[in-house]
Amino acid sequence: MNAAANAPRKLPGPVRAVGRRLPRMPASIAFATALNLTLRRKFPADVLDRLEGHTFAIVVEDAGVELLFRVRARRFVPVAQAAEPVLRFRAVAWDYATLAAREADPDTLFFNRRLLVEGDTEIALLVKNTLDTIDIPRTRGILRRVLRAAAPGGG
Amino acid sequence: MKLSLGPLLYYWPRESVLDFYRQAASWPVDTVYLGETVCSRRRELKLSDWIAIGEALAGAGKEVVLSTYELIESDADLRTMHAVVANAAFRVEANDMAAVRALAGNVPFVAGPFLNVYNAATLSLLAELGAVRWVAPVELSREGIAAVVAEGPAGIETEVFAYGRLPLAVSARCFTARYNNLTKDHCEFRCIEHPDGLALDTQDGQHFLVLNGVQTQSAAVQNLAPEIGPARAAGVGMLRLSPQSTRMGEVVAVFREAADGALSVEETAARLAPLMPAAACDGYWHGKPGIVSEWGRAHERVPQAESHA
Amino acid sequence: MNAAVLPQPAARPMKLVCPAGTPPALKAAVDNGADDVYLGFKDETNARNFAGLNFDDRSLREGIDYAHRKGAQVLVALNTYPQPESWRKWQAAVNRAASLGVDAIIVADAGLLAYAAKAHPQLRLHLSVQGSATSHEAINFYHERFGIRRAVLPRVLSVEQAEKVIARTPVEIEVFGFGSLSIMVEGRCALSSYATGESPNTHGGCSPAKAIRWQQRPDALESRLGGVLIDRFGAEDHPGYPTLCRGRFVVNGDTYYPFEEPTSLNTLELLPRLQAMGVAAIKIEGRQRSPVYVETVTRVWREALDACFRDRERFRVKPAWQDALAGISEGHQCTLGAYHRPWK
Numbered sequence: 001m002n003a004a005a006n007a008p009r010k011l012p013g014p015v016r017a018v019g020r021r022l023p024r025m026p027a028s029i030a031f032a033t034a035l036n037l038t039l040r041r042k043f044p045a046d047v048l049d050r051l052e053g054h055t056f057a058i059v060v061e062d063a064g065v066e067l068l069f070r071v072r073a074r075r076f077v078p079v080a081q082a083a084e085p086v087l088r089f090r091a092v093a094w095d096y097a098t099l100a101a102r103e104a105d106p107d108t109l110f111f112n113r114r115l116l117v118e119g120d121t122e123i124a125l126l127v128k129n130t131l132d133t134i135d136i137p138r139t140r141g142i143l144r145r146v147l148r149a150a151a152p153g154g155g
Numbered sequence: 156m157k158l159s160l161g162p163l164l165y166y167w168p169r170e171s172v173l174d175f176y177r178q179a180a181s182w183p184v185d186t187v188y189l190g191e192t193v194c195s196r197r198r199e200l201k202l203s204d205w206i207a208i209g210e211a212l213a214g215a216g217k218e219v220v221l222s223t224y225e226l227i228e229s230d231a232d233l234r235t236m237h238a239v240v241a242n243a244a245f246r247v248e249a250n251d252m253a254a255v256r257a258l259a260g261n262v263p264f265v266a267g268p269f270l271n272v273y274n275a276a277t278l279s280l281l282a283e284l285g286a287v288r289w290v291a292p293v294e295l296s297r298e299g300i301a302a303v304v305a306e307g308p309a310g311i312e313t314e315v316f317a318y319g320r321l322p323l324a325v326s327a328r329c330f331t332a333r334y335n336n337l338t339k340d341h342c343e344f345r346c347i348e349h350p351d352g353l354a355l356d357t358q359d360g361q362h363f364l365v366l367n368g369v370q371t372q373s374a375a376v377q378n379l380a381p382e383i384g385p386a387r388a389a390g391v392g393m394l395r396l397s398p399q400s401t402r403m404g405e406v407v408a409v410f411r412e413a414a415d416g417a418l419s420v421e422e423t424a425a426r427l428a429p430l431m432p433a434a435a436c437d438g439y440w441h442g443k444p445g446i447v448s449e450w451g452r453a454h455e456r457v458p459q460a461e462s463h464a
Numbered sequence: 465m466n467a468a469v470l471p472q473p474a475a476r477p478m479k480l481v482c483p484a485g486t487p488p489a490l491k492a493a494v495d496n497g498a499d500d501v502y503l504g505f506k507d508e509t510n511a512r513n514f515a516g517l518n519f520d521d522r523s524l525r526e527g528i529d530y531a532h533r534k535g536a537q538v539l540v541a542l543n544t545y546p547q548p549e550s551w552r553k554w555q556a557a558v559n560r561a562a563s564l565g566v567d568a569i570i571v572a573d574a575g576l577l578a579y580a581a582k583a584h585p586q587l588r589l590h591l592s593v594q595g596s597a598t599s600h601e602a603i604n605f606y607h608e609r610f611g612i613r614r615a616v617l618p619r620v621l622s623v624e625q626a627e628k629v630i631a632r633t634p635v636e637i638e639v640f641g642f643g644s645l646s647i648m649v650e651g652r653c654a655l656s657s658y659a660t661g662e663s664p665n666t667h668g669g670c671s672p673a674k675a676i677r678w679q680q681r682p683d684a685l686e687s688r689l690g691g692v693l694i695d696r697f698g699a700e701d702h703p704g705y706p707t708l709c710r711g712r713f714v715v716n717g718d719t720y721y722p723f724e725e726p727t728s729l730n731t732l733e734l735l736p737r738l739q740a741m742g743v744a745a746i747k748i749e750g751r752q753r754s755p756v757y758v759e760t761v762t763r764v765w766r767e768a769l770d771a772c773f774r775d776r777e778r779f780r781v782k783p784a785w786q787d788a789l790a791g792i793s794e795g796h797q798c799t800l801g802a803y804h805r806p807w808k
Contacts, residue, residue, distance in 0.1 A: 047516060102488075105756040105792050111702050118680065122515060122673035129516030132754050133486040226649055227599045228625055252574070253601035256608075271596070271651060271665065273545035276575025280609075294654050294666055295548075302548035324653040324709075327620030330722055334715055355722055356714045357693040363713065364655075366722065371648070373658055438661070444690055445658035 009094040011062040028078035031058070032069040035076040042134040048074040050126060054086040055079055062092040087124055090116040101143035156383060156414040157393040158407065159186035159314060162222040162248075164322060164397060165367060166346045169199040175398065176208045180215035182404050183411040186393065187212050188248055190222045190239060194329070194368045195232050196342065202238055209245050222248040225269040226325045226369065248290070259284035268292055268316060269325075273299070275306035288312040290395065293321045296442035297382070297389050304390030312392045317379040318406060319397025320352065320365055320372040320433075321445060330366040339369075350400035351432050362433060363446075373445060375436035380413050380427055381420040381450050382440060402430045424450060477773035478738065479745035481539070481638060482762045485517040485752055490527045492759040494536045497766030501531055502539040502570060503751065504668075508550075509557040510541045511594060512751040513668030524564055537567035541751075543592035544668040545573045555579060562587050570616070571595075572651055574606075581610040590638070591615040594664065596651035600632035607635050614638055616747060618650050623734065627741040636744035642761055642789065643749020645729040647709045655708040659690035671707045678703075728793035732765075732781045735772040757792050764788050 040048075051071040058067040068079040091099075095114050098104035106128055109115035117124050160179055163172065179187060189205045189212075191197050200208075209219040223236045233253065240247055240257045249255045250267035258264040266272060266281045268290040278289055291300050293316050304313055331353055332342035346353075352365030352372055362374040379386060379394065386394065394414070396407060406427065413423040428435070438447030482498035484490035493501045504510025506518040519527060528538045540561040546554035554576055561569050562584040569587060571577050572594035580589060593616040597603045606612045614636040617626055630637045648655070650664070657663035660675035677688040684696040687706035694711035697703045704710055709723040729749070731738070738746070746769065748761050764785045772779045 050515075102754075102756055105754050105760070107753055107757065108792050111704065113702060118678065121676040121678065125673045126515035128754075129485065129514060129752075132488060133516065135488055225652070226620070227602070228621060230628065233599055233601060251599075251602055252595075252597060252605045253599045256601055256605035259605075269596075269652060271545055271573070273573065273665065274548050274551050274575050276546070276551065276579060277573060278575075280574055280578050292654075292665070294657050294663060299548045306548065321654075321658070323658050324648040324655050326648045326723075328647060328724075334718075334722065353715060358696055358712065358714060358719060359693045360714075361692065363692060366715070371655065371723075439657070442661070444661040445654065446690070446692075 010092050011094075025078065025080050027065055028067050028069060028080070031067045032076040032078040035069065038136060038139055039134065040075060042136065043130060044133075045074060047126060047130050051123065054123065055082040056127075057082065057085040057088040058096075059088060059090040060093050060096065061090055062094075085119065087117065087119040087127070090118075097143060097147055101140050101147055103144060103147060156387055156391070157185040158183065158410055158414065159188060159393050159395045160184045160403075160407070161316070161319065161395045161397040162188040162190055162192045164193055164320075164370065164372070165350055165352065165400070166194070166197045166199070166344065167350055167400070168347060169204075171350070171400075172200055173208070175403070176212060178404055180212055180217070182407045184217065184396070184407055186218040186220060188220045188222045188395075189245075192222045192225050192250060193325075193370045194346075195224060195229070195235060196339070197344070197346075197368075199347075202235070202242070206242060206244060213245075219245045220248050220265055221245050222267060223250045223254040225250045225267075225322075226327075227251055227253055228327060249286075255281070255284060261285070263287040265314075266290065268322075272303070275303050275308075278303055278307040278311065282308040282311050286311060288314055288393070290314045290316070293323070293377070293445065294439055297385055297440050298442060300391065301389035313390050314393035314395055315379065315386060315391050315440075316377060317382075317386070317394035317396060318410065319377060319395075319399060320374070321377050321436075321439075322367075322370055322372055323364070323445075324371040326369050326371070329369050330371065331368050334366065342368075373436060375434050375446060375448070376431045377437060377439075377445075378424075378427060378431065378435040378450070379437060379440055380410055380423045382437065383414050384420075399432055401432075406430050421454075424454070477769050478735075478743055479638075480762065480765055480769055481745050481747045482758060482765075483643075483748055483751040483753070484527070484758065485512065485514075485750075486755065487519070487523050487527055488755040489751075489753075489758040490538075491530060492755045493762050494531050494534050496759055496762035498536055498762050500537045500539050500567070500745065501527075502541055502747075503527070504541045504543075505557055505560070507553065507557075508544055508666075508668040509546075509554055511543050511592075511664045511668050512541075513544075514673065514752055517752060521560065521564065524566075528565055539568045539570055539590065540566045541570040541592065542576065543570050543572045543594045545594075545665045546576055547666060558584065558587075568613070574609075577606065577610040577612070588613050591635075592651075593618050593640070594651040596649055598649070600629045603629065603633050603635050603637075607633065614744065616640075619646055619729065620649050623737060623741075626743075630742045637742070638745040638747050639731075639738065639743050640729055641731045641746035641748060641765065643729055645724065645727055647724040653709075656689075659692045659708060661690075671705065676706055728789075730786075730789055730793070732768055732785060732789070735768060736776040736779050739772055739776060753792075760788055760792050 055070045068082050069076050070079045189209050213219050221239050223239050236254050248265040248267045250269040263285050266286040266289040272278050272289050329339040329342055331346040332339050335345050346368040352367040355364040357363050365372040365374050409426045412418045436446055436448050439445040441449045479499040481500040482493035484493055484501045484503045490501050504518045531538045542557050558580045568590050570590040570592045572592040589612045591606050591612045598618050603615045616638045619640050654663050656670045662672045664670050671689055675690045679686045686696050687694045689706045694706040713722050
């Protein structure tokens with residue numbers, strides 16, 4: 001593993017400062033809405049039923065943001081607060097983006113402790129495997145272009 | 156219900172082995188399985204030694220069966236397997252498909268526990284090839300065994316691993332050698348220092364497994380003595396007792412009495428407890444994780460109630 | 465490698481057999497040069513029975529179409545041991561695979577092979593690594609009885625031993641090239657069911673996710689399987705999936721990995737030797753891994769197999785290949801496993 005691939009790429013300090021000051025709810029609303037638009041129809045109904053009622057947390061470490069949502073009636077709904085989500089993911093924005101663009105391998109990030117997963121392992125694997133099953137080539141293409149433009153030496 | 160002494164899974168000094176089987180001649184077992192099944196590097200006894208032990212046991216009225224390796228890797232392993240198969244005196248227990256191929260259609264044989272007989276179709280196939288007895292894989296539950304027996308071929312005898320540390324896995328690698336920072340090819344035969352295996356604990360102190368060279372066993376001792384009735388009902392005809400280094404004759408005696416109905420299940424469990432090198436387990440039999448002791452779970456209230464009284 | 469001792473060049477490159485747990489992984493394998501893609505149904509008839517993974521009839525039909533359009537073959541793994549109460553499910557899975565037009569099925573259980581050979585004589589049969597056939601005599605048993613065309617060698621043999629097997633069987637031999645290394649003989653390991661009640665043989669999975677618990681303690685991250693403590697990770701450790709044979713335990717006061725450090729098998733440097741001795745196919749492990757993994761491994765191994773076929777004597781492992789593979793390996797160390805004798 002080379003050093004460049006190993007070093008997490010973090011957002012600049014000012015972005016982090018802004019992120020911490022943002023109220024949590026609007027970010028969670030925006031995120032849940034985006035999930036419903038891009039992923040909901042691609043998620044098999046039996047998987048959504050298995051996730052029904054569970055709350056998930058996605059912590060974007062370098063942005064100081066925690067996104068919370070729950071699965072209800074086969075939709076993703078934003079949540080203001082959760083005592084103990086069934087799963088909590090922690091990573092930096094760049095790593096989430098490379099995962100979404102299918103440029104990074106989730107197991108590799110996990111083994112490197114760049115993607116931390118806390119909670120129910122079976123549901124974590126179900127979510128990982130389901131996301132692996134979903135083809136969203138257009139969204140991924142856009143993400144990949146954005147990542148290339150943002151990468152050092154790219155754009 | 157017949158009793159068998161399973162093949163010796165550990166590596167004991169030659170004199171200890173000879174002494175063990177001299178005693179076994181007088182134990183109330185019907186069948187004795189002989190031979191090295193775990194590691195081809197173990198050579199305290201040659202095949203001719205095993206056959207000599209077998210002749211003495213046969214003279215004492217025992218059925219003698221020679222067991223083949225559970226893992227064959229080299230040409231030398233194959234030659235040994237063929238020598239066992241070609242022995243003129245005794246029946247053979249096949250522990251891999253190369254041995255089955257060598258025996259098929261020629262002589263009746265025992266389908267050993269490592270052949271992975273999980274269903275009636277596989278058992279029927281082996282019966283067609285000449286198997287007259289099968290030993291269930293340790294993972295198969297009582298219900299599973301009953302189903303295989305019910306759907307399987309008529310007339311084949313069913314044997315289960317009823318007592319001893321469970322052989323759970325085999326590897327090309329020797330973990331006893333690894334513990335001693337040695338390679339398998341230069342292992343110095345260090346497993347001879349561990350007559351009941353080398354204990355492995357979890358980091359929080361649970362006795363978990365036992366290293367036996369290339370084989371990994373459970374630390375807990377499978378004990379189906381309280382289950383002889385259900386075993387009979389499931390169609391089991393023979394209980395396998397796996398040799399341990401001490402008090403094996405007493406273990407055999409308790410099983411014999413229990414199988415003959417001379418002991419209650421509570422008496423059986425109480426008599427066996429001090430004879431066992433570690434805690435008991437019986438989970439596989441009940442369709443649970445193998446490490447579980449359903450007997451212990453069901454009876455833990457009894458001694459507690461007594462101690463509080 | 466001494467070129468003088470190598471026999472005649474092979475007539476064609478070794479086949480590259482790649483894993484697919486999902487349709488995007490199948491596409492990644494096919495698009496990047498896999499000859500064969502292997503996969504399983506969504507149940508315990510295959511040895512990677514994990515939630516959300518694997519194929520139903522529709523996705524399999526589409527996958528077969530996609531692979532065939534691009535000249536690749538699809539192999540269905542039915543490589544667990546049918547349990548007495550659900551034999552019909554395995555039987556039905558063989559029939560489904562045959563009727564969907566798969567190119568071969570990969571089977572471990574002798575009874576199921578007997579059924580498949582009788583019910584579908586045209587269906588190509590491969591012996592799974594879970595069948596634990598470690599000698600040419602065991603492999604020839606399955607050939608003579610059921611007409612198997614290919615066998616996957618358990619990862620326990622050295623190169624010399626594998627070479628002898630190949631020379632003495634008419635069956636094509638497939639060997640593992642890359643992926644998670646199983647330290648125990650496949651098909652002969654009940655460690656997982658001892659702790660959890662489920663094993664590859666019985667339920668199609670080692671260390672089922674529902675039996676896993678991660679617990680963050682003040683000083684360490686703990687992983688448990690069926691309640692059994694598998695390992696504790698400090699801040700600098702890389703946690704792995706809690707498989708029993710990769711755990712850290714205590715023997716006589718020493719805390720260490722009594723079975724194996726978490727490593728990946730990688731046999732790139734052996735390719736000229738494997739090709740010369742007549743290995744028919746190289747298998748990549750990882751049906752539980754992501755499409756990114758499949759894409760990366762397939763691309764690297766396609767390039768390596770082609771380079772080796774073009775000129776075996778000048779074949780050198782490129783650092784870029786090793787970097788790419790190291791980036792997706794569990795444990796970041798690669799080993800030749802049993803192929804390399806001192807490992808034993």
